[in-house]
Amino acid sequence: MAQVIHGEFGLGVESVVPTAPVPALRKPSAAALNLSPRPGDLAGNLLLAERAIREAKRAYPDLGWVVLPELFTCGYSDLESVHRYAEDAEIGESARFFVSLARETGTHIAYGFPERLPGTLGAAGVSDSANLVGPEGVMLTYRKRHLVRTLQEHHIFVPGTELPVVEAGGMRVALLICWDLGFPEVAREATLVGADLILAPAGWREPWGAQYDLSCAARALDNAVYLASANQIGVYPEARFHTPGHVYGPDGLRVSTEEGERSAGQVDLAFPMQWRVVYGSTYLDEAAPLEVCS
Secondary structure, eight states: OOOEESSOTTTTTOOOOOOOOOTTTTOOEEEEEEOOOOOOHHHHHHHHHHHHHHHHHHHHHTTTEEEEEETTTOSSSGGGGGGGBOOTTTTTTHHHHHHHHHHHHEEEEEEEEEEOOTTTTSSSSSEEEEEEEEEEEEEEEEEEOOOOOOGGGHHHHHOOHHHHHETTTEEEEEEOOOOGGGOOOHHHHHTTOOOEEEEEEEOOTTTTTHHHHHHHHHHHHHHTTTEEEEOOOEESSSSSEEEOOEEEOTTSOOOOEEEEEEEEEOOTTTHHHHHHHHHOOOOOOOOOOOOOOO
8 A cells, every 4th residue: 555645646545644764774776767668569668668677676686766768658759649558547558567567576666658547538538647656556646747838748648737745665756757857846846745756757859868967956956855767768750869867866966877778876765854954955934044055
């Protein structure tokens, strides 16, 4: 059962009091898997993810969290046909596959997929969504809020409104998707409702790779949280994706080591609070004087 802190998490998940924090000495790892899914190949893409996750688990036995790219199950390509691959968030093929893999590996997995909203058919009623699954099952589903208008995403997907946070692996975890990272308010909202780790599937195209990297680092520093993002990589008919995602610490610095398609590093469960004390909180409080780092 997911340890829900904030938000609506779908069918069959009840709100409960968060569990006690994990001892600060524990430093599990997080991995961003910058993979190249094949457009429309659900079965092949699931196997691609399984291989990469198992390799990451062998390399990092303490692996706690894995993040995959945006719309990973079908690939961020040919969006006008993406509805053909839309599936239920809790009982769809990818959800069942990743829950089984999470149980076997003892990890929490965030992945992007096109979600078929309940009671809809055809091209209507599809969201650009991400699931967080763990040994417990599907823990939360997040629907991308900020759809890219220049790519007509707003004509294809139904935007999300909720921003849930859930206890997963000793951290309070929220999901964002790609262009959400460009808006400081979204990551701040996640932090204000309790998140200290943000996992962000992305399909951030060129020539804006540098801005992707900066946005990830800035959102981590803005909020003194860990942030792990995985980008789709490769050349597709519609776009080029060349900039890999990484894991960033509360100080805005990269904490992961890039090893091919994988970028992984340790997460210090105590560091977000420690950094806020040392650096100074960036949460403005009208009753307190403005802190300045000097």
